[in-house]
Amino acid sequence: MIYWVLKATLGSLLWVVYRPQVEGLEHVPEDGPAILASNHLAVTDSFFMPLVVKRRVTFIAKEEYFTGTGFKGWFVRTFMNAVGAIPVDRAGGDAASASLDTGKRVLSEGRLFGIYPEGTRSPDGRLYRGKTGVARLALQTGSPVVPVAMLNTGELQPIGKRIPRVGRVKIKFGPSLDFNRYRDLVGDRFIERAVTDEVMDALRALSGQDYVDEYAAKFKDKGKQ
Template sequence: MFYGVLHRIVPPVAKVLWRPTVEGVHHVPRTGGVILASNHLSFADSVVIPVVAPRKVVFLAKSDYFTTPGLKGRAMRAWFEGLGMLPVDRDDSRAAIASLDTALQVLGRGEAFGIYPEGTRSRDGQLYRGRTGVAHLALTAGVPIVPVGLHGTDQLQPVGSNVPRLARVTVRFGAPIDVAGEYDGVPPGRARRELTDRVMTAIQQLSGQEEAGVYNERSLGV
């Protein structure tokens, strides 16, 4: 219910304010399970992508956003649920593993799941090495991955800012990476690494970021 109400209001208003440039939206399948794998520059990324995507995209969000007490907490929970987000305790490694199971359930229902392979926001604008959770999900669920390149969202809501600003944002959707039959007979660990590297190369080409060549600080990959 919340999603239907917010999605009729937020995207039109956001598009008027942000005037995002959107490229390659035709690459996003309109039906069936699919992973949208993006670079991560800002907290606002998980709002920007669902605003411009042609279908509902489910992201994971910190469980704190769903458990804050009082009126403010209820409003926050309604907001995040309305955006299609699901709670995850990102400071608990066991919960992080469980979040992959949650993602598989989303994909199993034929929905779109959004993920940031870097694991957390880039604070210096570089693109960090991808964690293999994205490949695990794609290979397990047998769904394609659509790479996404974001530009300008770090100006829309810089790290440390609680209020979005006016900024020009560009979202580029790349051609789907289909995993069906691509890694048959390849050892699982190698398959996950190779697929993840393919995804990160596609994201870099879309975002134009300089590659850091190392992992970012956090390690959850969701």
């Protein structure tokens, strides 16, 4: 209930200020489970993408987003609830497993699960190699994957900028991808890589981004050296 109240209030404000321009929303199924796999250019991707989808979209978020104190803690927690995020402890070696378990639970309930295959925001606006978690979810649950391209959120909210500048947000949804032909090959790392690469290729075509065959997190680490 709180999700829909917050979406109606905070969401209405975001609609007025940022006037989202959306293409391909008909590709999001009206019912049943689906994975919304998006590129990731800005923190606000997790606000704007769920905003334009009529159904609830669930993302995972760091647990500390829900435990802050004071006004800032309340504000962040409110926004996380408004966009349908659920807390996951991503510390330690079980982080990926916890995230996938959450995704499987959401999908088993017939809901929409949002995921960023790159694993982190793009450091420079290019599209980076996808992690295979999106493939595991698709193969283990039989859910279709809907590619989603955030087209200009990185320009409105560059890295380091807390509040995005005012501008029209542009989002594009592509036709869903069905990987049920590989259901008997769950756990095959070559198939998981092939499925992930197909998702990333769809995202590249939708977004028009240059593709980098390297993990974004690894690229960021190299920049710190």
